Amino acid sequence: MPADIQDVKQVAEALGAKFDEFKSSNDKRIEAIEAEKTKLAGTVESLNEKLSELDGLKSDLEKEIAAIKRPGATDDKAVSEHKTAFLQFVRKGKDEGLGELQAKALQTTVDADGGYAVPEELDRSILELLRDESPMRSVCNQITVSTPDYKRLVNLGGAGSGWVGETDARPATGTPTLAQIAAVMGEIYANPQATQTSLDDLFFDAEAWLTAEVAREFAEKEGAAFLLGDGTNKPKGLLAYTLSTDGDATRAFGEIQSIETGTAGTFTSDQLISLIYALKKGYRAGATWMMPTTTLFTVRTMKDSEGNYLWRPGLEQGAPSLLLGYGITENEDMPAAAADANGIIFGDFKRAYTIVDRIGTRVLRDPFTNKPNVGFYTTKRVGGMLVDSQAVKVLTMAAP
The missing domain is CATH 1.10.287 (Helix Hairpins)
Structure with a gap:
């Protein structure tokens, strides 16, 4: 119900x-x-x-x-026919006419190395499930592109200005400094298996099964990559970028500020408050915490100097539980509290990190490799990039 x-x-x-x-x-x-x-x-x-x-x-x-x-999708005839043909391909392996229907519905052709594009409605459902399953997707900015790579320009400032009298000369000011940043892309795959008998069963929801299996497997791998990925054949994660103890005024672009606790593996309520105010006011409106469940257990027991608990449950519909007035994202890929662990992040993740999805998830049906199972080799190109290194702060549980 x-x-x-x-x-x-x-x-x-x-x-x-x-x-x-x-x-x-x-x-x-x-x-x-x-x-x-x-x-x-x-x-x-x-x-x-x-x-x-x-x-x-x-x-x-x-x-x-x-x-x-959420309103349902409004399929036109071409999209509906493509979806019907694709599901017939999933169940029976019949792909007669699927390439032509795909070209009409998605304006794309079959890959040279085989496989078919997942219909738009199913692809959208996979991304929705990924957003629900992946902590990073739930808080970071997400865009979809049609090209293999994605780049953008960032203004680093430096234009310069000055005060002048009414009749004084206006000398030229400096030129703004622009930097180009690029998403670190990788191809993620899943290969869920189903028996042909189950696919032949009319009561077996092949669409829901494939969507859920792919979304779960993608979410597990993606979530870790968006946070910790080293950038080799996968996105570069938020915590993989250089951390620096320097403040915003002196820290190099692309480096994230780390606030050290001064003690190995532990932190105090005062240090959580310091982490908030290390972030510029303009970022705080959209800021949230990110930590693993074990660390959340610890902060639930913490009090301020007046004996008030720092954590408050969300008692109204739509109201999240809050830590010092800000929402919390539980992420089990975050390091647990330990010596030198970067165990808590605070900031505006949407402004800090962008997830880039290449449009289209593709499926290659394989009934031969693992008989009697039918494999569905599913691939998607995805990347991530640090956009604004001032938008988040990291609490590092390290001694001086």
């Missing part, structure tokens, strides 16, 4: 109640004698896990409601 607003309200109420219980237990843990502390620590850990579960459930229900309200 589809989710509705009442479901979200009930989960939000349960989240609020569980947070109150969590605060009470954690306060007791802090104030308890050593004999009681171990017992209460287990309770707090259990409640912490339940908070994550309820927080995630609330977000999932809100996504489900949004998906129900």
